[in-house]
Amino acid sequence: MTILITGGAGYIGSHMVLDLLATNEKIVVLDDLSTGFTGLVPAIVPLVKGDIGDKPLVKSVIENYGVNAIMHFAAKIVVPDSMTDPLGYYLNNTAKARTLIEAAVESGIKNFIFSSTAAVYGEAGEMPVTENTPPAPVSPYGRSKLMVEWMLEDAARAYGLNAMVLRYFNVAGADHAGRSGQSTPRATHLIKTACEAATGKRNGMSVFGTDYDTPDGTCIRDYIHVSDLARAHRLSLDFMRAGGKGTVLNCAYGHGSSVMEVIKAVKQASGVDFPVSLTERRAGDPPEVVATGEKIRALLGWAPAFDDLGVIVADALAWEKQLATAALNRPV
Ligand code: UFG
Numbered sequence: 001m002t003i004l005i006t007g008g009a010g011y012i013g014s015h016m017v018l019d020l021l022a023t024n025e026k027i028v029v030l031d032d033l034s035t036g037f038t039g040l041v042p043a044i045v046p047l048v049k050g051d052i053g054d055k056p057l058v059k060s061v062i063e064n065y066g067v068n069a070i071m072h073f074a075a076k077i078v079v080p081d082s083m084t085d086p087l088g089y090y091l092n093n094t095a096k097a098r099t100l101i102e103a104a105v106e107s108g109i110k111n112f113i114f115s116s117t118a119a120v121y122g123e124a125g126e127m128p129v130t131e132n133t134p135p136a137p138v139s140p141y142g143r144s145k146l147m148v149e150w151m152l153e154d155a156a157r158a159y160g161l162n163a164m165v166l167r168y169f170n171v172a173g174a175d176h177a178g179r180s181g182q183s184t185p186r187a188t189h190l191i192k193t194a195c196e197a198a199t200g201k202r203n204g205m206s207v208f209g210t211d212y213d214t215p216d217g218t219c220i221r222d223y224i225h226v227s228d229l230a231r232a233h234r235l236s237l238d239f240m241r242a243g244g245k246g247t248v249l250n251c252a253y254g255h256g257s258s259v260m261e262v263i264k265a266v267k268q269a270s271g272v273d274f275p276v277s278l279t280e281r282r283a284g285d286p287p288e289v290v291a292t293g294e295k296i297r298a299l300l301g302w303a304p305a306f307d308d309l310g311v312i313v314a315d316a317l318a319w320e321k322q323l324a325t326a327a328l329n330r331p332v
Contacts, residue, residue, distance in 0.1 A: 007074030009036025053096030082141035093144035174319035181319025204275030208282035218259035225306035252291035
């Protein structure tokens with residue numbers, strides 16, 4: 001009864017590892033270490049360096065470790081990069097996921113949990129979105145993920161693979177106990193960027209657009225703490241193991257914060273009044289992205305523990321401060 005976590009050395013995957021360890025699950029991580037860090041995976045967890053697109057490897061990991069469920073986090077996630085390198089994104093996120101799913105089906109895996117994204121909704125006009133809002137992704141990133149959702153839906157029908165699709169909204173924060181956090185360099189995400197500014201790693205930051213049709217003119221997003229997100233996966237697995245059928249679930253709190261509110265929270269938590277410049281809109285940013293989050297609460301009994309912007313920001317900031325000295329790499 002081992003769970004295979006692809007991308008377990010990455011930001012969200014490593015929080016998943018911590019969550020499952022706390023519940024005494026047996027796990028194995030498969031990660032190509034292109035953006036992950038070995039030091040984010042506790043030493044007691046087996047870590048296989050390799051590619052999800054390498055079917056013989058995946059099948060041997062499944063067999064050797066007695067895997068019977070897969071949580072699939074490994075992916076490329078930078079939306080602007082997907083615009084300039086769409087084929088690279090379709091290879092990594094779509095074609096390799098197809099191979100992983102095939103390996104799962106051939107090995108008789110029952111339960112599969114997939115990291116999808118709010119990007120599948122594109123610029124959905126109506127807010128908040130629900131799982132019934134028609135997908136209309138505008139980036140190759142969003143499309144690369146939506147195609148995997150479709151493959152899983154078809155694989156469920158044809159082969160009986162039980163698949164849960166979790167569409168993440170804006171994931172942020174870090175492990176409350178300081179064991180993991182967002183570590184990749186060249187951050188573009190708002191909370192990470194603001195924490196870098198607060199800790200002097202960059203000289204201030206920019207607000208991309210102040211003329212949106214929102215109360216303070218800046219964009220609104222539904223920020224969800226990474227540990228609450230990890231728990232949503234564990235509850236999904238419990239649900240499926242108990243015979244529940246996989247479905248599509250939005251992972252969101254159901255309310256949003258503006259860019260200005262986030263920056264204010266980071267300044268408050270850090271006590272640093274870093275410089276902020278008001279600049280032009282960033283291409284492709286919808287004014288508001290918020291989901292109701294009702295379905296996941298009702299189906300899984302998911303009750304967030306960190307639904308508080310102040311806590312999310314404080315945890316992200318604490319990680320940012322220790323990142324300079326954190327042991328991100330260990331031999332595997
Ligand atoms: N922003 C700034 N300044 C910055 C960084 C971001 O003003 O330095 C603004 C953005 O313009 C946006 C908001 O902060 O309005 C949030 O931006 P992020 O880059 O943090 O997140 P996005 O909402 O753009 O991206 C998220 C996920 C992606 C996902 C995308 C679309 O991180 O994985 O939503 O759903 F694909």
